Amino acid sequence: AQSVSQHNHHVILSEAASLELGCNYSYGGTVNLFWYVQYPGQHLQLLLKYFSGDPLVKGIKGFEAEFIKSKFSFNLRKPSVQWSDTAEYFCAVRRNNAGNMLTFGGGTRLMVKP
Amino acid sequence: DAGVIQSPRHEVTEMGQEVTLRCKPISGHNSLFWYRQTMMRGLELLIYFNNNVPIDDSGMPEDRFSAKMPNASFSTLKIQPSEPRDSAVYFCASSSGTSLNEQFFGPGTRLTVL
Numbered sequence: 001a002q003s004v005s006q007h008n009h010h011v012i013l014s015e016a017a018s019l020e021l022g023c024n025y026s027y028g029g030t031v032n033l034f035w036y037v038q039y040p041g042q043h044l045q046l047l048l049k050y051f052s053g054d055p056l057v058k059g060i061k062g063f064e065a066e067f068i069k070s071k072f073s074f075n076l077r078k079p080s081v082q083w084s085d086t087a088e089y090f091c092a093v094r095r096n097n098a099g100n101m102l103t104f105g106g107g108t109r110l111m112v113k114p
Numbered sequence: 115d116a117g118v119i120q121s122p123r124h125e126v127t128e129m130g131q132e133v134t135l136r137c138k139p140i141s142g143h144n145s146l147f148w149y150r151q152t153m154m155r156g157l158e159l160l161i162y163f164n165n166n167v168p169i170d171d172s173g174m175p176e177d178r179f180s181a182k183m184p185n186a187s188f189s190t191l192k193i194q195p196s197e198p199r200d201s202a203v204y205f206c207a208s209s210s211g212t213s214l215n216e217q218f219f220g221p222g223t224r225l226t227v228l
Contacts, residue, residue, distance in 0.1 A: 034216065036219075042221075043205060043219040043220060043221050043222050044157075044205070044207075044217075044219040045219070046216055046218075049216060090157065092217075099145065099162075099164055099169065100144075100145035100162075100164065100209045100210070100217070101145075101147075101159070101162050101169075101170065102217055103159075104156075104157050104159075106156045106157075107156055107157065
């Protein structure tokens with residue numbers, strides 16, 4: 001069965017530190033990839049998505065992610081985090097034969113210390 | 115567009131009572147998803163509709179849970195009878211092919227079963 005793995009469950013950083021959150025998936029076919037963010041007490045919002053083309057995707061709020069097909073990975077990065085980035089981050093994958101269904105990873109809780 | 119609308123935003127009920135959660139997807143979206151989020155289990159897909167038809171309900175925990183989508187603009191998730199372990203935040207999301215499969219999430223319903 002397809003799975004999406006986010007190996008870091010909790011990450012604590014100081015402001016201005018660099019961030020990289022891992023995401024790996026197990027499906028071998030064509031995929032679309034997403035990162036969602038959930039701020040405390042709020043719903044999930046899209047950060048960025050990859051469908052085709054340049055494997056380095058730029059998203060909102062200075063986030064980016066790189067699709068590395070050979071590694072089945074789609075890691076999320078930000079060069080300098082802010083306290084307001086404290087949130088839970090979810091990676092999601094859509095298989096090309098799965099309609100509009102997404103498979104979500106378990107999430108990574110990021111805490112940024114001021 | 116107003117986005118995905120869910121009601122109620124908060125629901126507190128007693129064990130054994132029937133609970134009905136409501137969702138209005140974004141107009142024009144043809145896929146609708148119900149998720150449950152808890153600290154212990156994270157984000158779980160309960161059921162997925164496409165063009166008002168249930169496609170995948172393998173995530174529905176048991177027969178106490180049922181979901182309907184009588185038309186393209188309305189869906190319900192019903193729990194009868196409710197149990198304390200059903201306490202969670204329930205999210206509805208919608209998407210369409212023209213949105214490149216991005217799922218738009220509603221604000222969620224926080225359910226507490228006493």
